[in-house]
Amino acid sequence: MYRFAFVVVLVTAISVETLQAQSVSLPRSTPESQGVSSADICEYIEAADREVNSMHSFMLVRHGHVVAEAWWAPESADKPHVLWSLSKSFTSTAVGLAVADGKLSIDDRVLEFFPDDAPAEPSANLKAMRVRDLLTMSTGHQDEVDWLEAEHWAKAFLTHPVPHKPGTHFRYNTPATYMLSAIVQKVTGETVLAYLKSRLFQPLGIEDPRWDESRQGISIGGYGLFLHTEDIAKFGQLYLQKGKWNGKQLLPESWVDQATSRQVSNGSDPSKDWDQGYGFQFWRCRHDAYRGDGKDGQFCIVLPELDAVVAITANSGDMQAELNVVWDKLLPAFGDEPLAENPDEQAKLNAITAKLKASR
Incomplete structure (x- = not known):
């Protein structure tokens, strides 16, 4: 070849x-x-x-x-090229902008944004889950929810067992990034793609970005972006x-520092780039x-x-x-x-x- x-x-x-x-x-x-x-x-x-x-x-x-x-x-x-999970860093950026706009805090509880999608009796760990835990892939899940065949992805995420205390257990979790995208859409009234167009893509001269959506019309967040x-x-x-x-300061410097610094541990092998710590959707x-x-x-x-x-x-x-x-x-x-x-x-x-x- x-x-x-x-x-x-x-x-x-x-x-x-x-x-x-x-x-x-x-x-x-x-x-x-x-x-x-x-x-x-x-x-x-x-x-x-x-x-x-x-x-x-x-x-x-x-x-x-x-x-x-x-x-x-x-x-x-x-x-344009498919970014797969590199899309996650762009979703994190949308969260940072929404925080800067006063739309949410990373310490907000996840369930607060989904009152109609929550299970009838949410567990204590689910109640404790914060936006911060979504960002750091430490939601408390043991396994990633099998969500792609679900009719409603947010409901599938919220009904999935949370056996660990949020913030204590790193588990790479693409559905968690989707929830970040859904939260940004809840608080801004725009998809992450639309929200980023004027605040990120246009200032950087990024033309015609495309981002695949869920059945609910939400940018997938964890993947699906083409640039x-x-x-x-x-x-x-x-x-x-x-x-x-x-x-011009497009994104707060404080967010850049937080997002790209080690927020949680994800391993201890000094020879592996996947063991060096995880930030807010950045490795x-x-x-x-x-x-x-x-x-x-x-x-x-x-x-x-x-x-x-x-x-x-x-x-x-x-x-x-x-x-x-x-x-x-x-x-x-x-x-x-x-x-x-x-x-x-x-x-x-x-x-x-x-x-x-x-x-x-």
């Missing part, structure tokens, strides 16, 4: 503020001007192409500039900039990074210490291996200062990516 990739590395370095004000696209720059080695980027792309089955796209942003981007055919820059690779990169850049975009990573991620290898990786964002889409059977290539091959590419321009390596990078064909 043949796969193709195309990377564009542009050489014009223009201020982030100027271009973001004029264009919906992030500014482009050479890797070296932003302190990144073209040769190391090339090594990363070759390793990802060889070791990840299979890559769809990659974008690297440093100091607010796109320094490398790649799409493996038939994917392309103008083709372009650059949209993922913009989202990561917004978080890297502590919620600020073009000089902590090794290397002091954090990420939103989705099934099959959809990643928005934010590296605050390096002032960088990595956006990846894929159809991978091993997401940890996909991250390992980033850590092993891409991290060494970063320097503290701009590097001397290296036209030969930049040309090599363009040539290698333009003709990239690999078979397995």
Whole structure:
């Protein structure tokens, strides 16, 4: 099977503020001007192409500039991609905005929002469940509710047993994210998709986002969002900039700090990126990074210490291996200062990516 990739590395370095004000696209720059080695980027792309089955796209942003981007055919820059559970980080953002708007508190009880959908005799643990517990995947469930065949997803969630005290037991829980979406819709009168359009998508220049809905007309929240690779990169850049975009605070800095910090423990293996702690629908990573991620290898990786964002889409059977290539091959590419321009390596990078064909 043949796969193709195309990377564009542009050489014009223009201020982030100027271009973001004029264009919906992030500014482009050479890797070296932003302190990144073209040769190391090339090594990363070759390793990802060889070791990840299979890559769809990659974008690297440093100091607010796109320094490398790649799409493996038939994917392309103008083709929306399914985000799977990377959608959860966008739902969390909607909750943060609703909190900032005074619509709710993360310490509100979940049952308060669903008086007509609650079981006749809710358990003490269900009564104790808060919005915070939905955000941190610590609702108290032992097993995820089998909800997809249910006629009413919120009712199915609320009737599911809650054997653990909420806040004490991490259990990855996509229906919990759906409940966050439903709560945002309850308090704003808009779907999460509609609510985010004017507050997030339009300011970031994200055009035509699509989000699948439940039978009740609620954005699924936990998955179902379709965006372009650059949209993922913009989202990561917004978080890297502590919620600020073009000089405007779109999202409170306090929310960014809360959402991306370790709120609950989810394991203890230092070699696994799924054991580094969980925030508000964001995962902590090794290397002091954090990420939103989705099934099959959809990643928005934010590296605050390096002032960088990595956006990846894929159809991978091993997401940890996909991250390992980033850590092993891409991290060494970063320097503290701009590097001397290296036209030969930049040309090599363009040539290698333009003709990239690999078979397995």
